[in-house]
Amino acid sequence: MNFKVFILVFLLCFSSVSIVYCQEEAISSLDEIIEEIASSSDVELDYTTLFQALETLYYDPIDLNFATEEELSELIFLTDFQIFSLLNYKKKYGNYNTIYELQFVDGIDQIMLKRLLPFVTVTNNESKPKPDYKKMFSYGRHNTMLRYQRLLQEKAGYIPVSDSILEINPDKSRYLGSPDKLYLRHSYHYKDKLYYGITAEKDDGEQFFKGAQKYGFDFYSGHFQINDIGIVKKLIVGDYLAQFGQGLTIWSGMSYGKTSSSTNVIKKARGVSKYSSVNESAFFRGEAISLQYKNLIFTEFVSYKPLDSAIDSVTTEEIDSEEQYITSFLETGYHRTPSEIAKRQTIKEFVSGANLSWYTPKLRIGATGVYYGFSEPVGDNSAPYRFFDLTGNSNMNFGIDYLLSIHKVNIFGETSMSQNFGYATINGATFDFVPEFKMSLVHRYFRPDYQALYAQPFSEGNKPYNESGLFIGAEIYPKKHWKIETYFDSWKYPWLRYGVGGPSAGREYLVQVTHYPQRNLEMYFRVKYETKQKNDTDIETGIRPLISYSTSKYRYHISYSANQEWKLKSRIELSQYNINEQNEWGYMVYQDFQYKPQRLPLSFTARIAVFETKSYDTRIYAYEPDVLYGFSVPAYYGQGTRLVFVVKYAAFKNLDMWFRIANTYY
Numbered sequence: 001m002n003f004k005v006f007i008l009v010f011l012l013c014f015s016s017v018s019i020v021y022c023q024e025e026a027i028s029s030l031d032e033i034i035e036e037i038a039s040s041s042d043v044e045l046d047y048t049t050l051f052q053a054l055e056t057l058y059y060d061p062i063d064l065n066f067a068t069e070e071e072l073s074e075l076i077f078l079t080d081f082q083i084f085s086l087l088n089y090k091k092k093y094g095n096y097n098t099i100y101e102l103q104f105v106d107g108i109d110q111i112m113l114k115r116l117l118p119f120v121t122v123t124n125n126e127s128k129p130k131p132d133y134k135k136m137f138s139y140g141r142h143n144t145m146l147r148y149q150r151l152l153q154e155k156a157g158y159i160p161v162s163d164s165i166l167e168i169n170p171d172k173s174r175y176l177g178s179p180d181k182l183y184l185r186h187s188y189h190y191k192d193k194l195y196y197g198i199t200a201e202k203d204d205g206e207q208f209f210k211g212a213q214k215y216g217f218d219f220y221s222g223h224f225q226i227n228d229i230g231i232v233k234k235l236i237v238g239d240y241l242a243q244f245g246q247g248l249t250i251w252s253g254m255s256y257g258k259t260s261s262s263t264n265v266i267k268k269a270r271g272v273s274k275y276s277s278v279n280e281s282a283f284f285r286g287e288a289i290s291l292q293y294k295n296l297i298f299t300e301f302v303s304y305k306p307l308d309s310a311i312d313s314v315t316t317e318e319i320d321s322e323e324q325y326i327t328s329f330l331e332t333g334y335h336r337t338p339s340e341i342a343k344r345q346t347i348k349e350f351v352s353g354a355n356l357s358w359y360t361p362k363l364r365i366g367a368t369g370v371y372y373g374f375s376e377p378v379g380d381n382s383a384p385y386r387f388f389d390l391t392g393n394s395n396m397n398f399g400i401d402y403l404l405s406i407h408k409v410n411i412f413g414e415t416s417m418s419q420n421f422g423y424a425t426i427n428g429a430t431f432d433f434v435p436e437f438k439m440s441l442v443h444r445y446f447r448p449d450y451q452a453l454y455a456q457p458f459s460e461g462n463k464p465y466n467e468s469g470l471f472i473g474a475e476i477y478p479k480k481h482w483k484i485e486t487y488f489d490s491w492k493y494p495w496l497r498y499g500v501g502g503p504s505a506g507r508e509y510l511v512q513v514t515h516y517p518q519r520n521l522e523m524y525f526r527v528k529y530e531t532k533q534k535n536d537t538d539i540e541t542g543i544r545p546l547i548s549y550s551t552s553k554y555r556y557h558i559s560y561s562a563n564q565e566w567k568l569k570s571r572i573e574l575s576q577y578n579i580n581e582q583n584e585w586g587y588m589v590y591q592d593f594q595y596k597p598q599r600l601p602l603s604f605t606a607r608i609a610v611f612e613t614k615s616y617d618t619r620i621y622a623y624e625p626d627v628l629y630g631f632s633v634p635a636y637y638g639q640g641t642r643l644v645f646v647v648k649y650a651a652f653k654n655l656d657m658w659f660r661i662a663n664t665y666y
Contacts, residue, residue: 140190175205205336245401262473271568306345327380370382385496422449448495586613601650627658
């Protein structure tokens with residue numbers, strides 16, 4: 001994109017905004033929460049939705065004296081027992097007088113207290129203030145943001161290719177757009193009653209106001225949501241997410257499974273909620289409404305949107321004609337080359353569904369049904385590992401979920417069935433008998449023929465099929481300022497998988513010991529071991545036998561706040577990969593510096609990381625400092641040094657500016 005165009009967009013953006021709020025320093029606690037999720041996942045997740053939900057609660061904290069279970073469930077880092085304890089404390093001792101009473105609530109340790117404080121408040125109001133609906137559209141909070149990003153080095157995708165080479169290999173085509181990546185978002189919210197906004201994104205390599213993107217950005221998203229008007233609990237028009245039960249029937253948007261928080265295993269379904277992120281496939285577009293009458297909540301949703309897919313055709317002998325079918329769904333959102341553009345919005349998806357839930361203080365039961373329809377049939381399950389994949393133009397799922405709370409014991413689960421009568425079930429329990437010991441247990445059984453496109457239950461790979469397993473986790477407080485978190489997970493895949501030509505199995509262990517001797521110092525040591533199976537690639541012909549391989553990771557992390565201006569983070573991590581009795585090792589060491597001078601509207605964050613790994617198999621992931629709504633969790637592999645520098649400047653009362661530069665020297 002031309003630099004003058006970028007400047008023009010920037011000026012137009014900020015000249016049209018009357019209110020842009022400033023991000024406070026305490027919002028950095030959100031980064032710590034996201035790092036905890038990111039450090040336990042080897043896949044790139046979209047954290048924007050999570051960040052925005054927590055950010056809203058930061059600016060409009062939950063009043064503990066009027067908090068409901070649903071409101072506290074928005075704090076994704078809280079366990080169900082901690083939510084129960086927060087509500088039970090008020091029921092037992094009366095209203096909270098100060099937020100510092102939280103340190104006496106059962107299950108709230110020093111680390112959890114630090115995370116919780118920015119999102120809760122205590123008032124002396126005799127009753128919960130009623131929203132003034134006349135002020136909803138004029139007394140809320142506007143936020144407009146523009147982000148520009150570019151890789152300084154030239155990617156191979158921008159190097160021209162001669163016509164002679166293209167004739168021989170058309171797949172050698174290059175990116176048609178500029179290397180600029182643009183992100184634009186405007187949002188508005190009034191307390192927790194009204195939300196609306198629009199989001200737009202152009203990926204690097206995509207065209208802008210020309211070619212396939214004649215309307216500017218490659219992706220646009222918009223939403224309007226209003227809450228709590230009579231029996232209408234939620235009304236959404238535009239883009240939204242749908243999350244119910246334990247994610248076995250339907251769960252769109254971000255989901256995560258195993259983390260070092262080994263007792264936080266119960267998914268907190270939000271029902272339907274607005275969508276304002278830039279993942280171009282993991283959402284619904286249409287309308288959704290939730291109605292509440294006493295303890296019953298009924299939700300219905302309808303969606304119709306285009307999807308990216310690879311289309312192939314087959315000739316039928318009976319009528320001597322070609323029929324098209326979908327070979328795969330594409331979720332990258334990239335439309336840079338002619339081949340990627342050819343797969344853009346090639347099919348239409350229709351989704352409709354409903355959920356009916358019944359709530360009491362001790363029991364929740366829900367029933368969810370969903371229907372998917374496609375403009376072209378899904379096919380191509382010729383590969384053996386895809387034998388049970390969905391085929392045809394439609395699919396349906398129906399599931400029942402429950403959560404039973406009995407005096408410090410939570411029992412939960414969901415069972416679901418697909419149109420072909422394949423089924424899946426997940427059941428578990430958490431135990432909080434004494435403050436010093438907590439335990440969790442999760443069992444899942446997903447048949448290979450269970451088919452659900454938007455399901456994301458607790459599992460090894462967040463897939464709802466072809467897996468059975470048992471997870472056992474525990475959280476122990478052996479003495480003051482010490483915490484031990486551990487889990488064991490064992491699973492089996494009864495059918496083939498990609499790169500695995502037979503039934504296989506795996507195991508995973510994790511132990512993390514955390515020590516926080518004082519408020520400004522925290523450290524932990526983590527050991528994680530995982531073993532899986534795959535085809536023996538050394539066998540070139542015939543049936544390849546399965547061989548086992550293992551990955552071990554060892555991490556030591558320390559965080560220290562010297563004063564109100566300086567904060568330091570240090571980490572050393574080792575990675576070991578073992579296959580055929582051969583070991584590969586890798587290491588990564590980084591040092592973070594955060595400096596916020598009290599007398600200047602500036603803050604600085606820097607990282608220097610040194611790494612060396614034998615191969616990609618010993619790669620190490622680490623969450624990096626980034627600009628607001630920017631999330632970077634790169635894989636460190638090879639040998640080199642990485643430098644990251646981020647600066648934030650509070651230019652005016654209503655304007656923040658962020659700048660980030662990062663480079664890797666191999």
